Amino acid sequence: MATKKKTVPPKLNKFMHPRNPYRTPPSFKKLATQYPEFRAHCAYDVAGKVHLDFKNPDALRALTTCLLHQDFGLEVNIPSDRLVPTLPLRLNYLLWLEDLLFLAARRCGSVGSGSGEGDSSAPPPVVGVDIGTGAACVYPLLAAAHFSWCMLATETDPASCQSALENVQRNGLAGQIAVRKVEEKTILKEVLDLPETLTQVSTLKPRTGDGGGGGKCLSRSSLKSRHSDSQRWGDACSGLKKEKEGKGDEEDKEKHKEGSKTEEQEGKDDINGKEEEEREEAQERDYIYDFTMTNPPFFSSEEEADTMAKSKKGRGEPNAAPTGTALEKVTEGGEVEFIRQMVEESQLLRDKVRIFTTLIGTKAHVREVKRLVQEAKPTSCVFTEFCQGRTMRWGAAWTFAAGVSLSEVRSKKEMATKKPIVLLLPRTLMSVYSVPAAWTKVLGWLKALKVKVEVFKSTKYFVSANVKAFKLTWLHQRRRRREREREGHHQQHNGKGAKEEEKEDKGSSSKRKTEDEEESENKRARIETEGEMESETEEGKQNMEEEEEEELDEEEELEEEESHEEGRSTDKDSQHGDIDRRLGGEKTNKRWTEVPPQV
């Protein structure tokens, strides 16, 4: 009897964050040699290849704790009845945050609003908040060890809170990470604003010297240089590469000052005036927290958690064991309700927190979260996807800070899906063929079209701007093209015989089918990507929603990647899945070359 072939979804590692060290999977062989507790869960085949039993929660726990030790110098204890965090996803989220922070630093002065205590010349450290840190305290520990950020970690579950605290102390990071037990209904407002919390946070500072991950204080200035270096590994922030080519901000500023005002500069000044004002306003504001992050409990009830864990969704049995308790997985109203409350509270804390973020566990919730975030009317918001192994997660970030456009941070997947449009201006259009001259030309055209232009940065070498269309002329493009084609076809048809027409029809229908398939593929890619969406005008928003609705109607439910952890999913994370198939020291040795040098 023929057995049904199991569909294996494609691996998404190439879309992992460019600086994620686990883009190249770790060597199990090496890990097994170094860590007996990991070796205890390994089996060797005749070729000497190491296999891990992903269905065994203890094996998953050993993998995570050994990697945390090997790669970040962290000693972490994960209680046997608590969630085992997978590291590739955790790093993807943190690295995305780093990109957002860099953007905020570039756009509105200092990032790092916590204490710069003791040394008045030292730039203030980055201070972040992890809501629902879990027993491992994984995000704060990685944030402290690898990025040198200071963290406030909150947790409702007393046992997890105690375990988190012990993990922090075990790693000598109590001066850099504060852990607070909070009440269930508390998310942001009731904890971030408390005088006790503020006192606690004001004493935090990055550990001097080289922490586990080798990080040093990642303040505003170091964020800048870290990112310049990191461009060698990838272009997480659009436009940054070109900025580098522009030989740095300072030099540009000087040149700007020195030169007399040219025609081009006057054109720019118009737009940049408002931008400057916004930037100054943002600089004046003193944020206590640079960001908040959370991996919210996902389910609304234990029954839902069970059903989801058992649901195969056409992907076969879970490859890895679900870990975590109901306490960690369930919250009243589920993930969306948790995020709704957080968004609501973020409006009250707009002057205390620079960037709010959340992880979204399933694609089905992304649209609702977008709506919630946009309704809060942030100055900017962005949505992204986190790809690792065969698992996808989504992220949302929003800010009320002036002059920050979060959508400048693009995910690799989005960049790969959306091809850039390249237009070359003919030399004959300008007497001087330079970037400023070209920009003046383009700006003239855009003004004539009454298009809204927001300039992010303008130098001698490049201009980065956000251009918002006056109205959505591209909507229903496909339908319109079809109509045009049909009209043309009818006109032709009048002068042709029936046989000839039939022949043609066959040809065009197969061609149409291929076009349809192609279009559908593109849409699928677009929907899967769910790229960033800036706050738009009301009309824009509505149109965008219509467009999305159309896409979703046509595509129906896209298969979602879900992870083993928290019982959310059926598929393994790359950390737990890919790696056993890729052994060998060479790849492993190369792994860390993907991480930019610590600043």
Ligand SMILES: C[S@@+](CC[C@H](N)C(=O)[O-])C[C@H]1O[C@@H](n2cnc3c(N)ncnc32)[C@H](O)[C@@H]1O
């Ligand atoms: C899905 S787990 C995430 C744990 C960890 N951050 C991680 O990513 O591995 C969610 C955690 O949030 C905690 N939690 C639930 N509601 C909370 C709230 N209102 N404030 C703080 N923590 C909460 C749960 O106890 C649980 O530990």
